[in-house]
Every structure is written in structure tokens, then in C-alpha cells.
Amino acid sequence: MKYGYILAAGLAAGSVDGHLTGSLCCNRLSHHVPSLYQDPSTASYEQLINARWSNNSILHPSCVVTPKSADDVSRTIRLLTTYRCNFSVKGGGHNANPGANSIDNGVSVDLGSLNSAYLASDRSYVSLGAGITFGQAYDLFNHSNVGFVGGLHDGISAGGLSLGGGTSLFQASKGWAVDNVLNYEVVLSCGTIVNANQKNNPDLFKALKGGNTNFGIVTRVDLKTFEFKKLWDAEVVVSLKGPQVGRSEMLDKISRTMVDFVANNEKDVATSIHVAVTFVAATQEELAILAITNSDDVEDPAIGRPARAVPNQRANVARHGKVADYVHAISGFQRKGSRQVTATLTISNDYDTLREIWDASDKVYNELSQKVGVQWIVQIFPQPKIQQSYSMKHGGNSLGLADVQDDQLVIWFTARWNNTGFDNMMDNAQKRFVQATEEVARKHGTLSPFLYINFAGYFQNPLCGYGPESVAHLSEVARKYDPRGVFQYLMKGGFKISEADCGYKG
Incomplete structure (x- = not known):
């Protein structure tokens, strides 16, 4: 359509x-x-x-x-x-x-320059200008003893995250970042400034929560807050090639650890695990990083201990600290300054699928004509089914996940390099990664239509993954609030609902 x-x-x-x-x-x-x-x-x-x-x-x-x-x-x-x-x-x-x-x-x-930030007098929400980054926002509220659901990189803006979904430290306990938005201030194509929330323009409110850049320019986001002081976190860095066990067994253990954690996440929603496997450009080593956090500041939670016990450890560092400190630390893993590609897919929380996806990724990497200077990163973000329960409490969202009954894993592929001569090679590689990993998931019957839009490659079609009901709603809202199609045709960038040729009738 x-x-x-x-x-x-x-x-x-x-x-x-x-x-x-x-x-x-x-x-x-x-x-x-x-x-x-x-x-x-x-x-x-x-x-x-x-x-x-x-x-x-x-x-x-x-x-x-x-x-x-x-x-x-x-x-x-x-x-x-x-x-x-x-x-x-x-x-x-x-x-x-x-x-x-x-x-x-x-x-x-x-x-x-839209980088304002203030805490409401009753401490029930923070109001963030759309251009403020979460690194800036976390720093500003670092000693306020309030928490809010924001980005996992200090360079992500409040406006960008809140239009795409928003993975965070609080995925199992609070849901997507968009499910914690109380209000958007939006400039429409006619220049009118409106607020979108559960009472005012509720159709626009729902559409903005995952609908990307199709309706207006968001200038402010109000995010629900909660009492929060510190978190506990641990980062475990391991080699995939010894000394205790070999590469295949390490990937077995990492896959099993992740799948078992997500299956039990509902029993401890304060704990989260994020996994990254990378070929390091400078050394051509293959490492895995397992990041465990507990937002209740519980030290070494039982559900996270298997991740801290994997072999071949290079480092295993734990601490109590503020969200700002944690996010600044992990953002150093992917700083700006390189050329990059990005792509994503979502799978059911299935061991066999995840284990084979590592092998499929390796095959694509090994087919590169040049590897020196390329950092190849595959990250896994848990999506426990409990997180979908938070959506309808706050006006719903556009992600199309309300009826999902299974735990899922969002897979984010990125690669980094500096040599402009690699650009075409890496453009092809990101497409091959998606093709190869989707083939694995289809074989196992575990491929989800959902694509997290903030991770999606330019060639992917994440809006269609939201399903026909959501696509129809996004189309209707875009027509209503932008009848001349300014954000479809004059504004460039983003994923356009007018280009979402999903094969749906209507």
C-alpha cells in the first residue's frame, strides 16, 4: 500500500x-x-x-x-x-x-540548540528538548535521585530515541522508551505547535511512538520519572579463542547464557544483559563483551551469574554507580569518528537460531576482500515478552508488538572502518549479513517481522514490520496531520510511510 x-x-x-x-x-x-x-x-x-x-x-x-x-x-x-x-x-x-x-x-x-532539560516540581517527569543527548541529560540529573528511560549511548538525542522505540537499561521493568513518554511537543507542517499525549491528539501520540519522521518535528519530549539512585553493573570481556575453551564452545556458552537469561528475565526484571561479539580492527582479535546491569543496585544478582562465569576472561569488572557513569563508559565502545553501516533483525529467543547466526555472520565477515581496518560487531538486546505489557497502560505505541507472546532477541549489526575505499564492500556486507542471518531464522521458523527502526539499515523496511493495523494507522495519521506530505516529500531522511510498500490491501 x-x-x-x-x-x-x-x-x-x-x-x-x-x-x-x-x-x-x-x-x-x-x-x-x-x-x-x-x-x-x-x-x-x-x-x-x-x-x-x-x-x-x-x-x-x-x-x-x-x-x-x-x-x-x-x-x-x-x-x-x-x-x-x-x-x-x-x-x-x-x-x-x-x-x-x-x-x-x-x-x-x-x-x-533545543537542549533544555528540567524536572517537574512534583518530580513526576523530566522535560527534554529534542536536541539534547542522553549523555547530557543523564549528567544534568545525575544527583537528582530520579530515573527515566533513555538511550544506551550518550550521543543519542531525546527526539530521535523517542520516535523509534528506545532500548534501555529498564527494558524488562519499564518497557520501551516510547512507553514512558507522557507528551510530545510537535511542530506540524503548517507551522502549528501542538502537544500530543493521551488526552490531546491521542492518535498522533500513538503514531509518534515508533512512527519515525512522518508527522512533524518533535521539539520536546516529556518522560515519566521514578525514584532512582544507583545501579550495579559488571562488564565481562572474553576471548573467543582460548585459553580455556575454543571458539565454537565459547559461542555455545554465550548463546546458551543469553537465551536462558531472557527466558527467566520476568523473574528479575531489574536485571538486564547485553552481549556484543566483535572482530577488533586493530588486532584482528575476536572478543565478546557481556554487560550485566541491575537497576535496583543489587550486587551480583543470581540471574546474571552465568554471564560472569563464562571462560576465557580478559576482564571482569563490577561497580555501583550512576546511570550517567555507566552510559558514558559503554559509549566508548562505539564512539563517533569512523565510517559505519547498520542493520537489524529480530528473532525468537531460540538457542539454535542464535548459535547459527554467529556462524552466518562469520561467513559474511570472512568473505570480505579486506579485513584489516574493519571492526565487525554483532550485538544482542533482550526483548522479554513482559515488556510489551507496558504499552497499553500509556496509550499504546506503533511497534506492532502488543500481541507478541514470545520472548525475542533484537540483533544489531554494525561495522566500522576509516578507508573510504571500503565503502562499497561494506554496503554489500551489511546486506549480506541481513540475508544470511534471516535465512537462518527462517529455517528455524523464528524470524520476527519486527525490525527496530533505530537500528535498521537504509535498505530495510521497518515500518512494514509493524503489521497492517499499525501501518494503516500511521498512514491515516500522516494524512491527517500532514495533508500536503511535507514530511514525505520535502523532508529527506527517515523511513517514509508513503514508501512502505508492504503488500497489505487497503
């Missing part, structure tokens, strides 16, 4: 496919919003365009607009639609897909 918009026909009056060129748009903006305007002649332009997690997502817009308030965003979007300008929107820039948060020869709207 695809659908069109009035705007698609109305664009014929512009100079290039109905649009003004980037330079002409920027000329208009320089006169209308000079205090927000940056172009290649200004000192901060390079800093703004380079502020991305992945170097291959750095593009070269004709100019950058840096709104400092929702009113600034409103004024900017009115100008962009009036002049029919192609534009992109950036929050934290934590997406490796080229074009996801930038644009060549168009207008980049950079929300980085």
Missing part, C-alpha cells in the same frame, strides 16, 4: 522538480532568519555538518538552520514549505544511514 499527497502534484511550480534549489532556499532563509542561519562561509558550518556519529553520514547542505525554540522551528518550517525547500532534520546525529539526518544541496535543520 502506498499513497500520494496533494503536495506531489503541487510541486510543479518550483525550479527543480517543483523545489527551489538549495542555494535559492538558503538565500531566502538568510534574509528571514539571519540569527539562525549558517552557510559554508560561516565559522560554525563545518562543526555543525561534522557532528554525526558516523563519518559516511556527513553530507554537505547548502546551509544549516539552528532553531533555539519551538517557535523558531515553526517559523523555519513555514519558510521551507512556502519556498518548497528540500530539508533534513538532525537531533543527536546518531544514525549511520547516509541521509538520515543530513542532506546534500538542501537545508539542514539542526536541533542541537
Whole structure:
């Protein structure tokens, strides 16, 4: 099912496919919003365009607009639609897909200055500007004794996470980050500023929770809080090639440890485990990292002990600390500054499938014509079925998981390199990874249609994985709140509901 918009026909009056060129748009903006305007002649332009997690997502817009308030965003979007300008929107820039948060020869709207954060007087929620990163937010509230469901990397923005789902430290105890959003402040394509919550614009509220960039520009997110002081965490780093056991047995143990943990996660929702297996670019070693956390600050919880007992250990470090300290520490594993690709799939919590996925991943890696300088990372995020129970308590979401009765695993593939000559090789590799691992899951009957949109590669179609009911709702809401299709056709980047050709009837 695809659908069109009035705007698609109305664009014929512009100079290039109905649009003004980037330079002409920027000329208009320089006169209308000079205090927000940056172009290649200004000192901060390079800093703004380079502020991305992945170097291959750095593009070269004709100019950058840096709104400092929702009113600034409103004024900017009115100008962009009036002049029919192609534009992109950036929050934290934590997406490796080229074009996801930038644009060549168009207008980049950079929300980085929307970085306000305050705690409500009754301590029931935090209000975060869409451009603030969770690293900044955790630091600001580090000593406030409140917790909120946010990102697992300090470079992820509040706006970006809250439109995609949001994995966190509190997956089993609180659900997705979107299920903890109380309110979105949104600028619509007409420039109107609205709030979306369970009482006001509830259809938009539900659609935004996983619906990506299809409805408006989110300028503020209000997240429910809870009393929270410290967590306990441990990071176990192991070699896959000895000295105690060999590679195959290590992957057996890691797979069994993860699957058994997720199957029992409902018995201890405060504990979470996240696994990453990586070929290290500098040394060509193959390591696994098992990160165990307990959000109740319980030291060495029983459910996490098998992960701390795996052989071939290089390090096994535990501590009590703040969320900010933990997230900054683990973010060092994937800092910005490299070229990157990303892709994802979701499987049932099945040992045989997970174990074979490691082998399928290895096969794709070993087929690379160049390996030196490539870091290959496969991460596993538990999705215990209990987390789906939190959605309907807070207005539902768009993820299409409400009826899922099985524990699942979200698999996130990333690879990092610096040599631009590897770009085509790595683009093919991310597609081969998805093809090979999906074949394994199909063989076992464990492949889920769900694709976590914030991990998805540009070539994937995560909106269709939400199912026909959710896709129909997203389409209806997009038509209602953006009848001219500004966020389908003028705004570049993200996964468009107008392009979600899912094969559904309707």
C-alpha cells in the first residue's frame, strides 16, 4: 500500500522538480532568519555538518538552520514549505544511514540548540528538548535521585530515541522508551505547535511512538520519572579463542547464557544483559563483551551469574554507580569518528537460531576482500515478552508488538572502518549479513517481522514490520496531520510511510 499527497502534484511550480534549489532556499532563509542561519562561509558550518556519529553520514547542505525554540522551528518550517525547500532534520546525529539526518544541496535543520532539560516540581517527569543527548541529560540529573528511560549511548538525542522505540537499561521493568513518554511537543507542517499525549491528539501520540519522521518535528519530549539512585553493573570481556575453551564452545556458552537469561528475565526484571561479539580492527582479535546491569543496585544478582562465569576472561569488572557513569563508559565502545553501516533483525529467543547466526555472520565477515581496518560487531538486546505489557497502560505505541507472546532477541549489526575505499564492500556486507542471518531464522521458523527502526539499515523496511493495523494507522495519521506530505516529500531522511510498500490491501 502506498499513497500520494496533494503536495506531489503541487510541486510543479518550483525550479527543480517543483523545489527551489538549495542555494535559492538558503538565500531566502538568510534574509528571514539571519540569527539562525549558517552557510559554508560561516565559522560554525563545518562543526555543525561534522557532528554525526558516523563519518559516511556527513553530507554537505547548502546551509544549516539552528532553531533555539519551538517557535523558531515553526517559523523555519513555514519558510521551507512556502519556498518548497528540500530539508533534513538532525537531533543527536546518531544514525549511520547516509541521509538520515543530513542532506546534500538542501537545508539542514539542526536541533542541537533545543537542549533544555528540567524536572517537574512534583518530580513526576523530566522535560527534554529534542536536541539534547542522553549523555547530557543523564549528567544534568545525575544527583537528582530520579530515573527515566533513555538511550544506551550518550550521543543519542531525546527526539530521535523517542520516535523509534528506545532500548534501555529498564527494558524488562519499564518497557520501551516510547512507553514512558507522557507528551510530545510537535511542530506540524503548517507551522502549528501542538502537544500530543493521551488526552490531546491521542492518535498522533500513538503514531509518534515508533512512527519515525512522518508527522512533524518533535521539539520536546516529556518522560515519566521514578525514584532512582544507583545501579550495579559488571562488564565481562572474553576471548573467543582460548585459553580455556575454543571458539565454537565459547559461542555455545554465550548463546546458551543469553537465551536462558531472557527466558527467566520476568523473574528479575531489574536485571538486564547485553552481549556484543566483535572482530577488533586493530588486532584482528575476536572478543565478546557481556554487560550485566541491575537497576535496583543489587550486587551480583543470581540471574546474571552465568554471564560472569563464562571462560576465557580478559576482564571482569563490577561497580555501583550512576546511570550517567555507566552510559558514558559503554559509549566508548562505539564512539563517533569512523565510517559505519547498520542493520537489524529480530528473532525468537531460540538457542539454535542464535548459535547459527554467529556462524552466518562469520561467513559474511570472512568473505570480505579486506579485513584489516574493519571492526565487525554483532550485538544482542533482550526483548522479554513482559515488556510489551507496558504499552497499553500509556496509550499504546506503533511497534506492532502488543500481541507478541514470545520472548525475542533484537540483533544489531554494525561495522566500522576509516578507508573510504571500503565503502562499497561494506554496503554489500551489511546486506549480506541481513540475508544470511534471516535465512537462518527462517529455517528455524523464528524470524520476527519486527525490525527496530533505530537500528535498521537504509535498505530495510521497518515500518512494514509493524503489521497492517499499525501501518494503516500511521498512514491515516500522516494524512491527517500532514495533508500536503511535507514530511514525505520535502523532508529527506527517515523511513517514509508513503514508501512502505508492504503488500497489505487497503
